[in-house]
Amino acid sequence: MEKNNKNNIKETKTDKIESVQETKKVKLSIENITKTFNSKTVVDNVSFDVYDGEFLSILGPSGCGKTTLLRILIGLIKPDGGTILKKGKDITNTKISKRGMGIVFQNYALFENMTVLQNVEYALIVNKTPKVIARKRALTLLKKMHLREFENKKPYELSGGQQQRVAIARTLALKPDIILFDEPMSALDVSTRLELCQELKRVQKEFKTTMIYITHDQEEAFTLSDRIMVMEVSKISQIGTPVEILKNPANDYIKSFVCDNLTNKINNLKHFVELSNEQN
Amino acid sequence: MNKTNTLSIPQKKHWLKQSPSKYFEIFLCIVLFSFIVVPLITMLTKIDKDTFSRVFSDDLFLESLLNSFTTTIAATIISVVLAYALAWAISRTNIKFKTIFSVIFTLPMLIPSISHGMGLTILFGNNGIFTRFFNTSSHLYGFSGIVMGSVLYSFPVAFLMFVDIFKYEDYTPYEAAEILGIPKHRQFSSITFPYIRKPLISIIFTVFTMIITDYGIPLSVGGKTKTLSVLLYENTVGQLDYSAGALIGTFLLLPAVAAFLFDLFNKDKAKSSFITKEYIPTKNKVKDTFGYIISAFVSLFILTVIVSFCLQAFSTSYPSNMSFTFSHIKRALNKASIGYLDNSIFISLFTAFVGMIVTFLTAYYTARVKSKTSKFLHIISMISLAIPGLVLGLSFVITFKTSFIYGTLVILILANTIHFFASPYLMTYNALNKLNENLESTGQVLGIPKYRIIFDVIVPQCKHTLLEVFSYFFINSMMTISAVSFLATRSTKPLSLMINQFEAFNMMECAAVIALMILIVNSIMKLIIYLIKRKGEKYVNKKSI
Numbered sequence: 058m059e060k061n062n063k064n065n066i067k068e069t070k071t072d073k074i075e076s077v078q079e080t081k082k083v084k085l086s087i088e089n090i091t092k093t094f095n096s097k098t099v100v101d102n103v104s105f106d107v108y109d110g111e112f113l114s115i116l117g118p119s120g121c122g123k124t125t126l127l128r129i130l131i132g133l134i135k136p137d138g139g140t141i142l143k144k145g146k147d148i149t150n151t152k153i154s155k156r157g158m159g160i161v162f163q164n165y166a167l168f169e170n171m172t173v174l175q176n177v178e179y180a181l182i183v184n185k186t187p188k189v190i191a192r193k194r195a196l197t198l199l200k201k202m203h204l205r206e207f208e209n210k211k212p213y214e215l216s217g218g219q220q221q222r223v224a225i226a227r228t229l230a231l232k233p234d235i236i237l238f239d240e241p242m243s244a245l246d247v248s249t250r251l252e253l254c255q256e257l258k259r260v261q262k263e264f265k266t267t268m269i270y271i272t273h274d275q276e277e278a279f280t281l282s283d284r285i286m287v288m289e290v291s292k293i294s295q296i297g298t299p300v301e302i303l304k305n306p307a308n309d310y311i312k313s314f315v316c317d318n319l320t321n322k323i324n325n326l327k328h329f330v331e332l333s334n335e336q337n
Numbered sequence: 338m339n340k341t342n343t344l345s346i347p348q349k350k351h352w353l354k355q356s357p358s359k360y361f362e363i364f365l366c367i368v369l370f371s372f373i374v375v376p377l378i379t380m381l382t383k384i385d386k387d388t389f390s391r392v393f394s395d396d397l398f399l400e401s402l403l404n405s406f407t408t409t410i411a412a413t414i415i416s417v418v419l420a421y422a423l424a425w426a427i428s429r430t431n432i433k434f435k436t437i438f439s440v441i442f443t444l445p446m447l448i449p450s451i452s453h454g455m456g457l458t459i460l461f462g463n464n465g466i467f468t469r470f471f472n473t474s475s476h477l478y479g480f481s482g483i484v485m486g487s488v489l490y491s492f493p494v495a496f497l498m499f500v501d502i503f504k505y506e507d508y509t510p511y512e513a514a515e516i517l518g519i520p521k522h523r524q525f526s527s528i529t530f531p532y533i534r535k536p537l538i539s540i541i542f543t544v545f546t547m548i549i550t551d552y553g554i555p556l557s558v559g560g561k562t563k564t565l566s567v568l569l570y571e572n573t574v575g576q577l578d579y580s581a582g583a584l585i586g587t588f589l590l591l592p593a594v595a596a597f598l599f600d601l602f603n604k605d606k607a608k609s610s611f612i613t614k615e616y617i618p619t620k621n622k623v624k625d626t627f628g629y630i631i632s633a634f635v636s637l638f639i640l641t642v643i644v645s646f647c648l649q650a651f652s653t654s655y656p657s658n659m660s661f662t663f664s665h666i667k668r669a670l671n672k673a674s675i676g677y678l679d680n681s682i683f684i685s686l687f688t689a690f691v692g693m694i695v696t697f698l699t700a701y702y703t704a705r706v707k708s709k710t711s712k713f714l715h716i717i718s719m720i721s722l723a724i725p726g727l728v729l730g731l732s733f734v735i736t737f738k739t740s741f742i743y744g745t746l747v748i749l750i751l752a753n754t755i756h757f758f759a760s761p762y763l764m765t766y767n768a769l770n771k772l773n774e775n776l777e778s779t780g781q782v783l784g785i786p787k788y789r790i791i792f793d794v795i796v797p798q799c800k801h802t803l804l805e806v807f808s809y810f811f812i813n814s815m816m817t818i819s820a821v822s823f824l825a826t827r828s829t830k831p832l833s834l835m836i837n838q839f840e841a842f843n844m845m846e847c848a849a850v851i852a853l854m855i856l857i858v859n860s861i862m863k864l865i866i867y868l869i870k871r872k873g874e875k876y877v878n879k880k881s882i
Contacts, residue, residue: 133778154784166775170797179793180783231783 081108083144084267085130085235090139092125099125100136101291107235107269112261114270114278117288118314123271126288127237130269131158143235159228160237164244165220167212167227174199174208177226184231198226201263218249222256229264238270242277254280275319287311358787362702362710369699369717372755376732377724380583383735388580397563402588405564408480409549412487416544417537420492422631424499430628431618439500441636444643446493447859449816449833452852453489454557455840456642457482459649459849462558464656466645478560486554489642491544498540502533508616542596550589550725553818557840565589569727573823579735586728597723643856649849665846669839678854681832684746685814688753692761692810693803695754700765701791705777715766722759726819729756734823744826752820757813761806768802769795801870808866812859 085107092100099122107113115123128134130141132153141149148156168176174195181191199205202222212220221241228236238257242250258281261268272278278285279299286296287307295307303319306312392398423442427435445453460467461477468475477485510528519527552566559567565585573582618624649655653662703715724732733752734743742748772795780790796803818833825834832851839848 131782133781153781158782160779160782162773162775162779164773164775166773166779168776168794169773170794180785183783183785183789227783 081111083107084109084111085269086142086145087130088140088142090126090129090136090141092122092129092134092136094125098291100129102139103291103293104139105286105293105296107267108284110261110265110267111283112258112268112270112281114272114282114285115288116272116275116278116285116315118273120290121288122291123288124239127160127239127269127271131160131237132156157233158235158237159231159233160239161221161224161228161241163240165212165224165241167220167223169212172209172211173204173215173223176212176223177230180227181230194230195226198229202226202260216249217245218253221245221253225257225260229260229266233266235267235269238268240271240273242272242274250277257281275315276322279319287315358706359708359710361698362706362708362714365695365699365702366710366714366717368695369714369721372751373717373721373724373758376729376736377720379736380586380728380732383580384583384587385580388584392581392584398568398585401563401565401568404480404483404562405549405566408483408487408555408562408564409545411480412484412491412548413541413545415484416488416492416548417495417541419488419635420495420499420540420544423492423496423635424503426628426632428500428503429616429618430624431620432625432628432632438632438636441639442496443493444639444856445489447812447816447863448852448856449553449818449836450486450490450551451553451557451818451836451840452646452848452855453642454482454486454554455836455845455848455852456645457486457489457558458845459645459655460641461485466648466656469656477558479558479562482558482560483555483562483564486558487548487551489639490551490554491547494547495540495544498536498543499533502536503616506532506616511616539596539600542592542599546593546596546725549592550727550819552727553837556837566727569731570822573731573734579731582731583735586725586731589725590723590728593723593725597719600722601719646849646852646856649846650853652846655846666850668844669835669847669850677830677832677835678858680746680829681815681855682858684749684753684831685811687746687750688757688814689807689811691750692754692757693807696758696761696765696806697796697799697803700762700769701795704766704769705772705774718759718762721755721762724756726756726817727823730820730823733820743824744829746829748824749821749829749831752824753810753814753817756817756820757810761809764802764809765799765806768799772798800873804866804870808862811862815859815862816855 083106087106088104090100090103091098101122103126115126117123125134129136132148132151136149139149140147143156168179171179174192177198178191178195181194182188186194196205196208199208202225204219204222204226207215207219207223212223215223224241225236242253245253254277257268257270260266270278270281282299284296284298285302287294287302289310295302295311297305302311303316306316423438426432427439432438457477459465461475461482462468463475465475465477506529511524514524514528549564550566552564552570555562555564555567556570565588569582569585569589572578572585648659650665651661651663652659653664699714699718702711703718729752733748737743737748742751776794777787777790779785780787780794814831816833817831818837821831822834822837825831833855835851836848839845839851
């Protein structure tokens with residue numbers, strides 16, 4: 058029964074990819090996590106591993122349980138059953154702030170009454186980092202996130218993309234080794250999304266952080282991820298690299314929700330390009 | 338992901354292993370239940386069987402009941418129509434001086450209801466300015482006086498509610514209607530009316546409850562026309578017949594309970610509206626002229642009533658000797674009004690502080706901590722909306738008469754806090770609901786204690802609402818004559834009750850002085866709050882440059 062789910066999912070991978078991943082260190086191991094709200098099972102016996110330094114997207118439609126799963130990982134919701142191991146250590150009941158994880162929420166949850174700089178240094182100061190060091194660290198992060206010119210602005214004076222970068226900088230200030238993202242781009246326009254996708258990859262490379270990214274957008278997941286975990290209602294349907302999922306969809310759901318959707322988008326774009334070429 | 342899952346979902350814990358925050362939430366529930374629900378139940382249990390036959394067989398009761406309903410229905414219709422017209426003029430026409438007009442329209446909210454009756458007496462009473470000017474007899478006392486006074490007393494509240502509705506109305510449907518060539522009257526029936534229907538019913542209930550439970554106006558200009566509220570006042574304050582008072586109070590409770598139930602059952606069904614385009618009034622000579630006329634007429638009328646207080650207060654012997662004098666001020670102050678002013682300011686400041694803190698904490702739990710306890714807390718808070726001041730005062734007398742707080746300023750502060758609790762609670766609840774739902778979760782992840790998030794992040798973001806709440810409690814505590822009239826003793830009497838006393842002794846000049854004093858104190862409070870808010874806004878602008 059134990060790790061049943063995980064074993065089933067691994068069966069969908071190709072041997073080649075599996076051998077590559079076995080050489081990676083497991084950062085986070087989720088085993089048989091279950092959560093029920095008002096007799097409705099939202100997360101049902103879910104198990105998977107997250108590797109050190111990887112970008113894992115959790116892809117699924119609204120209501121499939123992906124946000125609940127993310128909140129369980131960070132500790133905002135306690136699971137009814139199962140364990141979360143970080144580098145082999147059980148953190149299921151560890152205090153949220155002691156898990157070494159950060160989160161960027163869908164609407165960023167910035168402190169609107171504080172400036173950008175104060176937003177980034179506030180948590181450091183509250184956590185008893187000397188003020189001078191906190192300020193220095195905050196300024197360094199703002200520089201790295203290309204936000205120095207906005208340090209005295211309030212969040213509501215910034216664009217959606219800039220706000221998101223402040224949220225990332227605030228999260229990075231406490232040096233988490235895993236950052237979780239809860240559909241952070243759903244409120245942004247297409248061009249900002251593209252720009253931020255690159256920015257996220259850059260941040261991941263620079264800070265060498267493991268990132269777990271929740272999304273319902275297939276394009277986003279395929280652009281950003283090292284691996285994608287596709288969720289159906291409360292369960293994992295498949296985990297694999299983008300190429301694996303496209304080449305070997307585990308079932309009809311994956312085929313229609315992921316592969317067909319993406320193919321349609323690509324075909325539409327192709328058709329548009331052909332039309333424009335003909336007109337020219 | 339559905340929204341309920343994005344909030345911090347409470348985990349089940351043994352009741353002894355709850356966090357201090359949970360214990361505090363339970364404590365708040367107990368406190369509010371003790372001061373809102375318990376007194377009400379105690380009052381209802383005080384009605385003995387004989388009282389039913391005694392009260393119902395009394396012709397005066399039936400007459401008062403009929404008077405209450407006829408005057409209230411007439412005044413509610415006029416008040417709501419007038420408030421709609423004025424709110425329309427401010428929000429939908431291109432007239433100038435909108436801010437000044439709006440301030441004047443809300444001035445009647447700063448003085449006790451009994452003062453409106455007094456103002457009307459000065460203007461239209463037997464020796465009234467207009468009565469003498471037109472050399473006619475007065476028809477003020479009775480039905481017409483109660484209706485006029487009640488309109489003056491209640492329309493500002495309806496006006497503010499309508500302005501709020503207009504502010505959040507989306508202009509896009511009107512644009513579409515214009516393009517489709519739909520005539521204006523059809524636009525009103527098919528766009529405006531469906532939009533305002535639900536809030537309109539709330540406004541009607543609010544105004545109706547305000548008027549039917551007020552005793553100040555019928556007491557001063559009612560003449561022989563008695564209403565239920567006056568009957569309640571006379572039965573309890575005059576005859577100390579608490580049983581009859583409680584029964585009459587139950588009748589006064591009914592409209593408010595109906596309004597409460599209506600709001601409760603319609604809240605969840607209400608569709609949320611989004612403004613895609615704000616209404617920007619264009620120049621239209623007919624509309625603007627109508628806007629100017631109605632705004633100027635109502636402003637003039639309100640200012641005339643206020644000027645009439647000055648005339649009364651500063652004339653040697655109105656209306657025979659109109660020479661200027663300070664003697665009435667001296668007389669009013671000699672009657673220990675300064676001590677009562679101290680009482681009023683003390684009670685109002687404490688009510689404002691206590692009210693603001695209790696309101697914020699209660700609203701914080703109900704808006705941001707989703708649990709069964711917080712739902713219960715929300716229901717208790719909303720019940721306070723349905724209790725008229727008179728009934729609350731009576732229930733407090735019956736419940737706390739033998740307790741140590743009776744006869745102290747504490748019971749007045751408590752009664753005022755509960756009496757005016759519901760509106761500021763809803764204001765704060767809405768403000769807290771609008772804040773980002775993940776602030777506390779972010780704090781948890783970043784290792785920031787909850788109390789720091791509340792004081793460093795949430796309170797600063799709600800400071801304007803909290804200032805409004807403070808001002809609301811202060812102003813209403815300064816001018817209330819309802820609950821406090823049952824609870825005040827000679828030494829704890831607030832200034833507003835001096836108006837009743839001076840009127841009873843026909844010392845109209847002194848009553849006018851008191852009304853002016855309350856108006857001045859409340860205007861100063863309004864000004865202070867305005868300046869603090871403006872300073873905050875300037876600071877924000879300066880910081881953003």
